[in-house]
Amino acid sequence: MAVTGTLEIRRSSASVWGSPSGLRSLPAVSKLVDTSTCIGCKACEVACQEWNDLPSVATMNDGDYQTLPTLDAAFWNLIRFDEREVDGGIKWLMRKDQCMHCADPGCLEACPAPGAIVQYENGIVDVNPAQCIGCGYCETGCPFDVPRFSAKTGKMSKCTLCVDRVSIGLEPACIKACPTGCLHFGTKDDMVALGKQRVAQLKAAGYASAALYDPTGVGGTGVVTVLAHGDHPEWYGGLPGSPRIPWGVAIWKKFLRPLGFLAILGAVIGAFGHHLYHGNKGHVDPGPLDTDEPKA
């Protein structure tokens, strides 16, 4: 769903191009999800499907109030539902599972196709289907298990943070649809400030471990989440406590790739050098061939 031409690209997968030019400067945008005021109505799910023209996906009832077991190539916004006993009472914990739009995106880092994943100047991370080869490396790179492969298109897909709406000054569809004010949209700074305010309110209301989820391991996210039980993010549909880009991705791109490149180049130079210095092996006349004795 790439919006090329309207937003400057800050980073582009598998390319050196895409560093910030500094010519245009946009503040990073973010959603704020206040899970403590989510009632699980799924209006955001419907709005997402509607705006993005995604086909309906057959829902599955496995005994709770969650629409699907997990995200799908045609379902980018899933309200995770967890029922949990906390301090002798039952809690319904909702969480908005979607692309987190990391400041340091693991998908973009792992992607081998130039320009298939881009990060716009305003921080939105997007898949460009024209460049995507459907290899699934982004699935491996994502610490939140978000990108999904579509067998129909042969491409990866995920939440675009409604970049098409945001780039013309509208808020994302899910924000527009939320009836409780649980979802907010604005600059990252504003959303963090608002989130901290909500956390303070929750703490005052007795939720001592309330916290704002904005993990630093991925440079912060473009979806910040208020958690009443901030000391247990995993209670909220398995939200990782300290997400990081998987070690193998960095080892490949930052270590093994330059090392391998130099090793192969070194071997070629070594072979040339060997030939220049030693010349052909076997250039010495072995003498008459019959100097060995026949066996008795």
Add this chain to the structure above:
Amino acid sequence: MSKVVRQIGFDEGAFAAREKEDVVVGGEIIRHRLSSRVIHWTVANTFLLCLITGLPVWTPVFGWLGTLVGGLSVCRLVHPIAGLAFAAASLAMAVQWWDDMKMTKEERGWVGPKLLEYLRDAANHDRIGKYNGGQKVYFYTTKLAALGLLVSGVVLWFPASFAPWMRVVAIVLHNLTFILFAVSLVFHIYLASVAEPGTFNSMTRGTVSKAWARIHHPKWYRDLLGLEKKGP
């Protein structure tokens, strides 16, 4: 034991090399029979295809290679299938060449200083049979790398079917085994072509000259011609 075929025609060596190897035909010795050469070039060409379709995915520096086959999307489709063909051909090669590749204790020294001696042209060749220790080390290295490439490649082919940690390990393993294979291959190509004239012919026509055999593989030469080593 001597298996000398009487020379009756100009190209008898090439004809005989269709089915036989390790036999002397006139002034030539057949080193690789046709099936061995077909297997070798299948391994080589499927690897070349993997290289052309894999390098642009490994690093965008080689993006232009992807363009040759129609872009990265084609690479993504072709690479795993070419990889399977490469693995199958490598297996056939391992089976066919296994007996010739058994290593003696002495040959294990080729992993280290013996290889450098050889490259300095200072090694004692007297006991070198059909394959020297370096060639055997190369054989095992490439077969092991091929196995690593296959296992990690299958995981990378179907990422959604494997656990995240397996995919991460697969990326690292595919990198490591590729680098191991590629570096070894550079030396293999060099030593089997310009470094040692006459060697390349053994993989095309199948034959080498007696002089070549005596210089590079004296024990093999003596065994085929039924000769004892003269002197100490």
